[in-house]
Amino acid sequence: MLVLNEQETIAALDWSALIDALERMFASDCVMPVRHHHDVKVPNRADATLLLMPAWVPGGYCGVKLVSVYPDNHLSGLPAVQGSYLLTSGQTGETLALINGNALTARRTAAASALAARYLAREDASRLLMVGTGRLSLNVIEAHAKVRSIREVSIWGRNTANAEKTAEQARELGFDAIAVTDLEKAARQADIISCATLATEPLIKGEWLQPGSHLDLIGGFKPSMREADDRAIARARVFVDTRAGAMSEAGDIVQPLQNGSLKPEAICGELAELVGARVPGRRRPDEITFFKSVGAALEDLAGAILAYETALNTKIR
Template sequence: MLVLNAAETARALAWPALIDAIAAMFASDCGMPARHHHDIAMPGDEAAATLLLMPAWLADRYIGVKQVSVFPDNHTRGLPAIFGSYLLSSGKTGESLAIIEGGELTARRTAAASALAARYLARAEAEHMLMVGTGRLSLNLMQAHASVRPLKRISVWGRSPDKAEATAKEARALGFNASVCADLEAAARTADIISCATLSTTPLVHGDWLKPGVHLDLIGAFKAGMRESDDEAMRRADLYVDTMEGALHEAGDVIQAMESGAITKDDIQGDLRRLVTGDVKGRTDDRQITVFKSVGAACEDLAGAILAYETVAGIDGPSKP
């Protein structure tokens, strides 16, 4: 059985291949039951921890399950907020094939799913990206979006100026023209792509800041009580989600906007499956404001796990479902 650490997982999941694998998985007949989502009270911490169990399978090919823990207060311990592992098994025999480091898999598949959405929703000439958040996902999102759009400038905003500068420095080391922005509103008003990856419970990006043609990528709010955008952003934009079930049960930005009456379920234009298969159109003009809201889907993890396993194992068979 293969055991892949974070570095090995990252090397096996090149952005173009991963984005294509996730697209193919969304178009497949992947089995994906509702994920287990458990809140765990943490004595002494401000926020509860979360345990996620996410199973998925391709009949007669692969079965996988990811266990992820989210500890929002881990920053006080000098640790990442997210830990996890992925067990990939044979869909023919049930034999365990690989254990893959779940944090890196999650970070890369999450960013890749946003980049996949941007293929359909961001303007083709999008050059300026605003990265809201300085956590583990931020660099992944920059790289993933840069693989599908010709980014020339990246602005980084975070609640901590020191963390924002550290993230921008890491981005520059990767070859990006990245700098810290102190004024979130000013940066949001000029950006072509705004990507948010935070654990915020109050809106950070406001709808009246959004210029015509902008694409807003919302990733961090994975609980009903969390949100990164306000009602006006949801109301003004054409809204797309990763999965309808996930959006209606876990996407705080969507759920809270529906509860206030700003939008209804019918305002969700489509999900990734329908975008990939062509059942719905994405961007249709350069002035359209688009929003993609994701909460994560088990099929994305399965796509990444299969790609990593087949890449490392040197399997020549199809990595796309």
């Protein structure tokens, strides 16, 4: 069995290859049951949660991501979220690889947004606004730069020092990046706005979106979380990674559906329909596009297969 740690997983997931792998997987006959979770009792500490996300390609590969959320892990000096991916043969069930789940999740999440931007962002989009300074921010910047010629990157965060640090790290990667404090001004100037935050109240207002802009929402993974307001929904053509996930879990979709500012039929398409050419992506240079992702198990499977095959081929050589 192949075991890949965090750095080995990152090294095996080249951005361009990963984005292409996700595109192929969304166009495939991958089976993706609904993910499920279990409460786990932890003596003398807060309850934990075990999440399981299975997916398989019949006759190909099968895998499951296991994510453990232990809220009191800070008492032990450990991250609250721990993850791993178990990849097996879809022919025999043989265990093939154990892959670092944190690195896999961060990179496949960013790659999914970049894949959507390949279809929804303007061809000449060059100015990216990154809202949020967490683990995903640098991944999102790097991934988007693989599908569009990003020349300028603005980074906004509630903590100015963190935004400055993230901008410095982006510059070390070769990007012309600056930290900004005026979110409205930065949003009005951006071609692509990516949000990866834990916000429960909208950060991006629809009135700020300029004709031709693309809004990419990553952070809100609960119905109570929002990163953009109803006006943003109303002004844009709306797309999601999967309807099943976004319409039940994402506050940026669930809340507008509940208050009537978004009708189910107004969701123009999901990633599988975009990559399969069953729905059109961007139609005009001046239209505003909106993409909401919550994550899908097939994305993890695509990344795990790529990491396994890349690492195996490297080892054989």
